[in-house]
Amino acid sequence: MSFEFSTSTIDGEQLKQSLMSPYCGGYSSFEGWVRDHNEGHSVSKLEYEAYEALAVKEGECILQEAIDKFDIKEASCVHRVGALDIGDMAVWVGVSAAHRDAAFKACRYIIDQVKVRVPIWKKEHYLDGDSGWVNCEH
Amino acid sequence: MSFEFSTSTIDGEQLKQSLMSPYCGGYSSFEGWVRDHNEGHSVSKLEYEAYEALAVKEGECILQEAIDKFDIKEASCVHRVGALDIGDMAVWVGVSAAHRDAAFKACRYIIDQVKVRVPIWKKEHYLDGDSGWVNCEH
Amino acid sequence: MKSIKIEYYALFREQAGLSNEEIQTDAQNVDALYKELKSRHGFSMCSTQLRVAVNEEFKDWSSDLEDGDSIVFIPPVAGG
């Protein structure tokens, strides 16, 4: 179980290795990619910033909740910080379990909770030259 | 959109490339791994066999259903045939979408339907020397 | 007499000792063909447990058998 930040490209295949076990029959993963649009605006690039000390605590708390709620074996999450381009992977979640139902539900739980609870902020830069911190401005 | 069989190791990272698009913000994938146990038996290895001509048609039908039912961009599935060892990836599903809700739901729909509809059979070999076609014997 | 091709997969392949065969039969429909082959090869499963494909399409067991048809009996599946 680990929640981490990365300043470089996330390697989901590598991270998956630590979740594998002969006990596991199902693996669910989620990747969030930087889209070229958001709420009607054309996005050119973006920046993520995190309050890492608290974010890691809160992220680990979410992973532990997933392990307690669902019958899973392992779960991890990595989030990018810094400047990202369209198509870059912003966040990765991986969950292994004996059966697929728990793997899917836990993976979904983790990304949903990370998005609403973990202190990470996103600044979008738009093609029209404007920019803004998502959920904080306008 | 493609449903395929493979006689060698499935490369999910490679397959993912064909699903990526600047329009997509979410990617859900599922991998089924060969477990060391099933219904109380210790499994040593297994074999998958498929009626490929019909299985590909049925698999493509499932992918099209997922595209029609959920707001997703692309979906693919690859299933192994032949002899597999514990820990090997037996099946891979990948789905890209603008938003994660559709990606998760479509990915789950595809693996659920593949398991109940596509003509693929699994012979398990057990540590005690016994073996059997799952769902067909005993 | 009709000439019918049958492909065998998984448990059927093992129980028939064959991957495929071409037979001559008077069976009117697919269900009757299965009964004939079940008896000949000693298949353990009943048609109620199975699906059947005719010329690469899933079909009803009551489907008429036509000369030249290709048949595959589909045991309970176990992919994934």
Add this chain to the structure above:
Amino acid sequence: MKSIKIEYYALFREQAGLSNEEIQTDAQNVDALYKELKSRHGFSMCSTQLRVAVNEEFKDWSSDLEDGDSIVFIPPVAGG
């Protein structure tokens, strides 16, 4: 007077023009501290939109401010 460390992230960092600062204050609780800093730096958000962390833990806005506390104001998050 208490000595309080504040770290600024995201929109706060930009609006304050600072990543962190250490200030002297008479503010009794965290909410009073935010009002003081909102006025000084011209922050656009109200505390009702925010969460706050004291010494790396989420805390209530009514929490007493102690000498030496480290404070982070948490704007609406947008991870993922």
